[in-house]
Amino acid sequence: MTLSQERILATEIPGPRSRELQARKVAAVSAGVGTTLPVYVEQAGGGVLRDVDGNQLIDFGSGIAVTTVGNAAPRVVEAVQRQVADFTHTCFMVTPYEEYVAVCEKLAQLTPGDHEKRSALFNSGAEAVENAVKVARHHTGRDAIVVFDHAYHGRTNLTMALTAKNMPYKHRFGPFAGEVYRAPMAYPYRWPGGPEACAEEAFDAFVATVHAQVGEDNTAAVLIEPIQGEGGFIVPPPGWLRRVADWCREHGILLIADEVQTGFARTGDWFACDHEGVVPDLMTTAKGMAGGLPLAAVTGRAEVMDSVHVGGLGGTYGGNPVACVAALAAIETMEAEDLPARAREIEKTFLPRLEALAARHPDRVGDVRGRGAMLAIELVSDGAGRTPDAALAGAVHRACSSQGLVTLTCGTFGNVFRFLPPLAIGDDLLAEGLDVFEAAFDAAVSGKVE
Missing domain, CATH: 3.90.1150.10 (Aspartate Aminotransferase, domain 1)
Known part of the structure; x- marks a missing residue:
């Protein structure tokens, strides 16, 4: 250096x-x-x-x-230089390349759970979240998405609807996408009943909100940052996330973990879900994934990801080969070091x-x-x-x-x-x-x- x-x-x-x-x-x-x-x-x-x-x-x-x-990072720099000299783009949906496949294989290996998985690659965290919602709605045949107070999920129209904060993200950019419902977040420091009561009371409030305002049978997915990012680095109390995951499974609702900010070694585990042993149905990743190059992913259960019709997922630049080799090199660095x-x-x-x-x-x-x-x-x-x-x-x-x-x-x-x-x-x-x-x-x- x-x-x-x-x-x-x-x-x-x-x-x-x-x-x-x-x-x-x-x-x-x-x-x-x-x-x-x-x-x-x-x-x-x-x-x-x-x-x-x-x-x-x-x-x-x-x-x-x-x-x-x-x-x-030296591995990232070397990989990017080599790939740029070979080719910068073909569009994976037109003429594919191994690097895209290799990233998806690595995601299947690293993300929580030992079930069969599939991934699709995109450019940004917001794109990944949008596509996770698309997949969840398509697979379940339901429309409603439940998110939480203080959440941040992106700046596109749908992800602004999912995001809780008005200024600067949502102010005068509406109307926003519909069928998005918001539940109280388990925020120990600001929970009215105090930190000791937060886990139990926040879970009860979440269940009551979904039941009364949405209906379990109408809910396609619950979307949660395991540790909230832009909303204030809010760490829910131990056990709360697992209870939410178990409740989702009981009602046939998909759990989407937004690990865009928390993923890839940031929290001391490969993913923040790992800390509580939670295995989401779908996970979104981006940010630290590719050593500074734009790359994002949705990774999920094979039967969920494969339920989407051919052509339903993709994008011109999604899984760009230069970004893919950067991701493989960044992950290699994370493992080696x-x-x-x-x-x-x-x-x-x-x-x-x-x-x-x-x-x-x-x-x-x-x-x-x-x-x-x-x-x-x-x-x-x-x-x-x-x-x-x-x-x-x-x-x-x-x-x-x-x-x-x-x-x-x-x-x-x-x-x-x-x-x-x-x-x-x-x-x-x-x-x-x-x-x-x-x-x-x-x-x-x-x-x-x-």
């Missing part, structure tokens, strides 16, 4: 060349495409992003959980420091949660009052950015600070990034950040 693994502040952030490029962006790119940190990157790898001004930033975002194996174990090591580094921060600021850090290298703190303004504090989250983010740490926020209320470092990051950078974060947090709490 030619990029040194160190934080370097060569200019203010953003620097002059980044500001020039941002001016060009404003003049050429739709204002609807936002930018969290207008620092323009020219090289990246390991745990570092280098911008056009020579600054090197520590990456705690991974391009929103995409660059799990790093931004330029045991990246699920690396995610657990990152958790052991992060959690004690986040918990210590919460102990120092009990009135501002309401909750510390997550699993593996998918961790978060929820910020509040009044401790036990649990009033969301999006302003504090924004101030901490700005302070981190100015000191060369790339961070992300999330949550229905905009008050959750999330940590998604690449699993290729070194321990020294993790420690330094946490130092920067803690200093930024202290500065924001004391009012030293505008």
